[in-house]
Amino acid sequence: MDVPPQIGEIALRFAISGRVTGLEPFPGGLINDSFLLETVAEDRTRRYLLQHINSDVFPRPRQVMRNIERVTRHVLARLRAEGVEDPGRRFLTLVPARDGRAWVEDARGEVWRLYDFIEGTRCLVEVETPAQAAAAGRAFGRFQRLLADLPGGPLAETIPGFHDTPERFAALERAIAADPLGRAAGCREEIAEARRLAPEAGAVVAGLASGLLPLRTVHNDCKMSNVLLDGDDDEALCVVDLDTMMPGSVLYDFGDMVRTMTTRAAEDETDLARIQVEPEFFRALVGGYRQGVGDLLVPAEVELLAFAGKLITMELAVRFLTDHLLGDRYFRIHRPRHNLDRARAQFALVRSLEERLPELERLAAAAFAGAGDGDSG
Numbered sequence: 535m536d537v538p539p540q541i542g543e544i545a546l547r548f549a550i551s552g553r554v555t556g557l558e559p560f561p562g563g564l565i566n567d568s569f570l571l572e573t574v575a576e577d578r579t580r581r582y583l584l585q586h587i588n589s590d591v592f593p594r595p596r597q598v599m600r601n602i603e604r605v606t607r608h609v610l611a612r613l614r615a616e617g618v619e620d621p622g623r624r625f626l627t628l629v630p631a632r633d634g635r636a637w638v639e640d641a642r643g644e645v646w647r648l649y650d651f652i653e654g655t656r657c658l659v660e661v662e663t664p665a666q667a668a669a670a671g672r673a674f675g676r677f678q679r680l681l682a683d684l685p686g687g688p689l690a691e692t693i694p695g696f697h698d699t700p701e702r703f704a705a706l707e708r709a710i711a712a713d714p715l716g717r718a719a720g721c722r723e724e725i726a727e728a729r730r731l732a733p734e735a736g737a738v739v740a741g742l743a744s745g746l747l748p749l750r751t752v753h754n755d756c757k758m759s760n761v762l763l764d765g766d767d768d769e770a771l772c773v774v775d776l777d778t779m780m781p782g783s784v785l786y787d788f789g790d791m792v793r794t795m796t797t798r799a800a801e802d803e804t805d806l807a808r809i810q811v812e813p814e815f816f817r818a819l820v821g822g823y824r825q826g827v828g829d830l831l832v833p834a835e836v837e838l839l840a841f842a843g844k845l846i847t848m849e850l851a852v853r854f855l856t857d858h859l860l861g862d863r864y865f866r867i868h869r870p871r872h873n874l875d876r877a878r879a880q881f882a883l884v885r886s887l888e889e890r891l892p893e894l895e896r897l898a899a900a901a902f903a904g905a906g907d908g909d910s911g
């Protein structure tokens with residue numbers, strides 16, 4: 535990724551002090567562009583994360599920013615009220631623009647935002663130990679609990695139907711029918727696999743529609759790499775990537791945790807033999823999540839925790855496959871057929887999750903058994 539020429543001016547429209555001493559691309563994320571901004575004021579170096587919101591994916595970026603303003607204000611106030619040490623390391627802090635808004639618009643009307651950079655942390659593309667899965671599960675669970683009393687009503691739905699899994703399958707069928715690049719012939723096995731899984735795609739949307747599952751404020755992208763771990767130990771400090779915060783089911787979030795925290799393989803692993811669910815990781819994850827989320831969940835949610843992993847993994851498989859067929863227009867790729875590799879990896883993970891499902895269901899039930907202790911994690 536190149537640094538766009540106008541970016542220096544954009545940076546200066548935020549309420550930063552001192553002079554800019556560095557501005558370089560910051561890797562990670564499949565959608566938005568991020569840059570690390572460094573300033574020096576009175577001999578003190580400060581770093582920030584400058585981000586451009588991809589308006590093809592987020593057609594209403596101002597709405598995204600208003601959601602993020604509400605979430606950051608609420609969570610930071612709650613952390614302060616709880617007396618949490620150093621809240622600025624525990625959650626994202628927006629740096630306002632000089633005009634007081636939470637974002638800056640460039641000449642084309644594109645939206646940019648600036649966060650304080652949280653120093654001394656790392657994020658993992660591949661989970662390494664069960665303790666990391668537990669820590670991340672605790673952090674995301676705690677985050678869901680903090681959002682349960684978000685004032686001001688539901689957040690705006692910035693990407694309608696984001697986790698409407700049946701619609702994601704329908705989009706795949708449309709892509710197969712259109713087949714603009716003639717890639718479908720090379721994906722017969724993957725297409726057959728998607729069609730085998732399609733009947734199960736509606737479980738959570740149906741539960742939300744019937745009222746069996748509550749609609750809550752959720753993160754919608756709870757992958758392992760969206761939690762910052764302390765640089766020295768595996769404590770989970772901060773949940774990041776608030777772009778897709780919207781009303782939804784906690785199962786979307788827990789499903790993404792299962793997808794990214796119960797196998798050591800990365801999302802785009804090409805050695806499919808490596809893609810195995812490890813029940814010890816699931817046990818740690820669901821235990822940590824239980825501690826963080828406390829008594830928030832209703833029984834219908836607890837019952838679907840293990841299945842949610844399979845659901846979100848198949849949803850991602852279908853989204854990656856769709857994007858491969860349509861010519862990689864949505865997810866950033868780093869090599870040819872990258873989205874096909876991602877789809878294959880996710881389908882392999884679905885199969886491993888299917889094999890393990892009864893065992894994972896038992897582990898989830900055990901973690902949530904008994905009267906809740908309201909543990910604050």
Ligand code: GN1
Nearest residue numbers: 562563564565566591755775778801
């Ligand atoms: C995208 O851009 P990033 O990495 O935060 C995607 C998620 C996927 C994820 C898979 C808006 O997230 O839904 O789960 O890739 N975000 C959007 O890594 O589509």
Ligand code: MG
Nearest residue numbers: 755775777778
């Ligand atoms: Mg994201």
